[in-house]
Amino acid sequence: MPQASPRGGDAIDRRNLDWYIDKGVQVLVFIGGVSGILFVISIFVFITKEGLGFLTEQFSIGEFFGSPRWAPTSSHNPTYGALALIAGTASVTGLAMVIAVPFSLGAAIFIGEFATGKPREYLKVLVELLAAIPSVVWGFIGLSIMNPLIIKLFNVPVGLNVLNSGFILGLMAAPIMTTIAEDALKAVPDTYREAAEALGATRWQVILRVVIPAAKPGLLAAVLLGVGRGFGETMAVLMASGHSINLPTSVFDSVRALTATIAAELGETAVGSDHYRALFTLGIFLFVVTFVINLTADLVVRGIRRK
Amino acid sequence: MFEASDLNERNRRVERLWRLLFLVMTVLLIVPVVVILSVLIHKGGPVLSIDFLFTEPVQGMTAGGIFPALVGTVWLVTVALLASVPIGVAAALYLSEYAPDNWLTRAINLAIINLAGVPSIVHALFGVGAFVLFFRFGTSILAASLTLAIMTLPVVIVATRESLQAVPQAFREACWNMGATRWQTIRRVVLPNSISGILTGVILEVSRTAGETAPIMFTGAAFFLPFLPQSVYDQTMAMSLHLFVISTQVPGVPEALPFGVALVLISMVLAMNAISIAFRMHLRSKKKW
Amino acid sequence: MVAAEPQARPLLEVRDLAIRYGDTLALSGVTLEVQKHEIFGIIGPAGSGKTSFLRTLNRMDQFTPSMSVDGEIRFNGRDIRRWRNVYSLRRKIGVVFPLPVGLPLSVYDNVALSPRLGGIKKKADLDVIVERCLRRAALWDEVKDRLDSLGSLLSGGQQQRLTIARALSQGPELLLLDEFSIAVDPVTTMRIEDVLKELRQEITIVLVTNLVQQARRLADRTAFFLTGECVEIAETERMFTREVQDERTRDYVEGRFG
Structure with missing residues (x-):
């Protein structure tokens, strides 16, 4: 069996400042790398957040994809055909x-x-x-x-x-x-x-x-x-x-x-109006397609x- | 024998024909742009003067100069760079020096491609939802610049990663073998030999950022402001939006004025690109190994 | 021939070492010891696992994701897998590659890099180290007037000696050399060999070589690797006097294959 390590070895094998700096940098650049994913996800999350009300309330697939009438500012009958x-x-x-x-x-x-x-x-x-x-x-x-x-x-x-x-x-x-x-x-x-x-x-x-x-x-x-x-x-x-x-x-x-x-x-x-939300919904559509x-x-x- | 050389002759003629066709296509791709540029210079040139660059627009933007828009663009680009360069360089360092070949790395690469591919108007929507409203920066230089920063992040990442990867692996291994940590290796050997390439990428990003319009329309750029921005929480005019505004939104603008603005904008952008390209060529000619 | 003192603890102890690249076994069953102040030669044909063996000694296997290592390696009695600060281990082990690598720094900075990383900042101290290491690597006379020129633009032979000077600047206890003479002319090779003989007074050397005669000139003991197996370890002279235990060793040493 090998005996306990000589003391010299212990003195050398210590985690010094350089070791910790290296670890710190590794964490930092990792955050930088992952931020790319984070940004793409947050783009999706934020435009969905703003457009969600439209998707749940007014949105109809038939109208959106089937009607050529885009008249969100019409006062009596706004339509959202894209x-x-x-x-x-x-x-x-x-x-x-x-x-x-x-x-x-x-x-x-x-x-x-x-x-x-x-x-x-x-x-x-x-x-x-x-x-x-x-x-x-x-x-x-x-x-x-x-x-x-x-x-x-x-x-x-x-x-x-x-x-x-x-x-x-x-x-x-x-x-x-x-x-x-x-x-x-x-x-x-x-x-x-x-x-x-x-x-x-x-x-x-x-x-x-x-x-x-x-x-x-x-x-x-x-x-x-x-x-x-x-x-x-x-x-x-x-x-x-x-x-x-x-x-x-x-x-x-x-x-x-x-x-x-x-x-x-x-x-x-x-901000928050139906028209506003409808525009964000167009954004979601653009995001998904691209x-x-x-x-x-x-x-x-x-x-x-x-x- | 005879037939074979005949065939060769025909083959060579076919090849020359195709070559000519592709040459014509290449030229046709470039010619319209040259024509357009010369029209811009011809029509916009007379407007240009020192005064034009350094005075404010007057009479409902139908006369005067572009100074606030120039200053605003400098603000927007500077703040955007302050945000995107550190993040972009960090991300590139991670991808080039640290990232193992796994699903996460693939996901990051895909995210970067997507960040570059998302339409600029969607970036604008994101800027409105996230920076203007959620973080309550309001329509401000800060919100507009952060939107620009995220949009142009891929430019920095791709350029930086390329110049990092141009440093031979043998140099890194030699350093590691000497007991250098990864960071020491990066700082002493990798970065000094790629910093110029990174700079090239940054210049390229400046040019991209300066030309963007859609992302700043609703996040911080204003049609007209009688004063210069004092802090990042102010709104500002910008060159790109100014061109859009005076060419589509303002009645009674003399024809030459927007040509002058377009000429200044395109000169800024192309000059930046030319510097970046010249810099890159200079680097290539000056090998250190 | 000065044989190493047998009673001293070996600098390097390797037990049951196996190296894999993915599922492919590159080397297995290697057990050997390297004594302090000896030159330990490793010979064998290409693909025998010599270089892989060397890479594991300072844990460079870390940087090849597909590479996995089993078994035990002790340096100064300590298991190298258990080192908390692997960089301090590498500082104790200098490495010279087959192809010289002059870093794209000045000649001076090449040699001063490692001391600087170690925290030495004073110009006077660095000057002393740089000159000493360049002298010991037999390069000083050729570069003393152009210490500012790029190390990566020296000739191949000079770069290889620069690499050795750099390895020495770490103050290593162990020097690993991997077929250092491949890219070097014969005259420079002889000069480097002289340097190595002198260095034996101070440090221990593991010398991987494709030149059987180089091992014979330099090594105290020699191991013969063949297709991922350590066939034989013996005092170098015995290998060349037909006192070998394995037919394959004799065949290789006498140049029948390889």
Whole structure:
């Protein structure tokens, strides 16, 4: 049996100040890490708390999702149909994606696979700068540049419509999608490319047959995050969509988005009123939908990592 | 033989075609923005002057400068940074240096992705419910800045985590082997070699925060205030909201004025981004190992 | 050859050590003792568990989540799993990796780091330690004029000696070396070997090496590890004079495999 430890060992093996500082820091950064979860939960809790009264009293699924009549300020018969708002958001986001998806995937392929050296660096920087333009500036561009342009080009009475806001939103979402898609392409190991090139495939064949299939989940995630971005965009849509309640039948119709409705109306409501609670309910809906989109994108990306 | 080279020739032509197509798409993505920027400069440029930056708006915001909005944006960004940088750096340190690979870490990562993905107007609703009403900060710089801080937290976390992870693991192990605690290792070796990357992230956050509008609309930013904020409990004007207000809410604004405001705002944001990018490139060129 | 005093308590006692990565057994059934002031060599082909063994000695296994360790390791008679302050244990054990790691600090700060962590602040005291450790690592003459340059930008051989100087600056009782000569030219290797021979006067060394002849040159006793098993421990000379107990040891030492 080993005897009692020599006293020297005991003197060395003491928890000193450094040991306790280390533990303290560990606790602090842990709190910082967990705070992320805490914030997401409290966002949900607080908007639900404010909107709960509406959900339990006035809310009806049939009206909310089925009726296009959003008239919360009507004095005798307020209605809370979000269908037109959902249609507004969907039409704008849809058009934005029609524009942004091909262009951003194309740009990602060019930047990631064809461009090299300095031009590649410059393009990446440019895309990054595009992503930085504030949404209120985009909205202003829609309002003051796109609006007269659309009126003149298409000879329509109003230039604030699905076309305007969809185009603006497409330009806004494209840089983000390009960046994520390019990351996904870059994540495909070079050994794949080399193996295919060794078999005599041209660069384009390699991209089409090897790189894109391998990067598919990442590209899909890029599109999903772009959709999430468009869905949640507020200022640009508020300023460029015309902000009139409509089930759009053409791109020249003005529409109103979910986000824009909250931004435009919250300032005029009294805290705790039905209207106020209804706007928070729209917020809950937005939160849940973007949560699902982000979760799906994350699962899709995780899928490739596991493989 | 003959057929094979023929096929090669065709393949190469197809490749050139696709390459051209993608190049055109990339250019088309960038061209509208260049056009838009030049229109902004063309129309807003004449408005700009030192006076414009340093005087108050007058005559119902149809004339004068943008000084209170500039000052307000500085207030909002500063207070937001004071809140989000410590939390963000702590969270990044946890994720990069401490977090084991378990469900909690995955949940934190997912939460950060979601924090970045939640619509800005929902952040605004949260700010109203939590900071304005529940914590009774009222509509104030404090409430608006905290809302901005939570919204832009992912920017700091992601940038910090990336620069922490760029420090090779071998350095940490060497330190641990010398009997350094985790914190000593972080302070002496990891942080000194990632601090510039963290700064890059902070600059990026400044640019994001300065441009946001929706989260501050109902939490602390005002349409018009005749005085500058004196404390974090005051309301304030802000550049982004000012642009929204004078371009949509105020009648009789001369056309050039909002262009001038937009130009100042976009210059601020892009300058910050450019600094951040230049800083990052400079770091990359200056390897220490 | 100075054999270690047999009656003194061993610095390191290892009993029934087993190391797993997840479900995979990397090393098992290792029982050995390392005496004070001896150079204890460990030889064996790649994948035999030598490095894993070394990592457990200063509890670096903590930093590999999948790694689990069974058995008992005593340092100075104390079970290392029971240390309350594991950092103070690591301060007593210096480590040199196969690939040199010069920290991205100045040469001076590299060597002064550990004393500083230990609470030494005075420049004069640090100067003395830095110079002594760099001299003992046979690096002083090459770097004395550029103590401010980055340690991570020295040549490989210099970085490896810097790593040794850093390990010595802790004032360790035990020095663990893991195939230190892999990234080092032969001349530097010989210089480091001379340094190690001198160091034996003061500290104990465990030397993991892939070079059988290096063990023969330096080690008092040598253990032979093979595929996760400690095949044989003997005085080094016996290993090289065919007085081995196990066929596999002879085959390895004579270069028939490995």
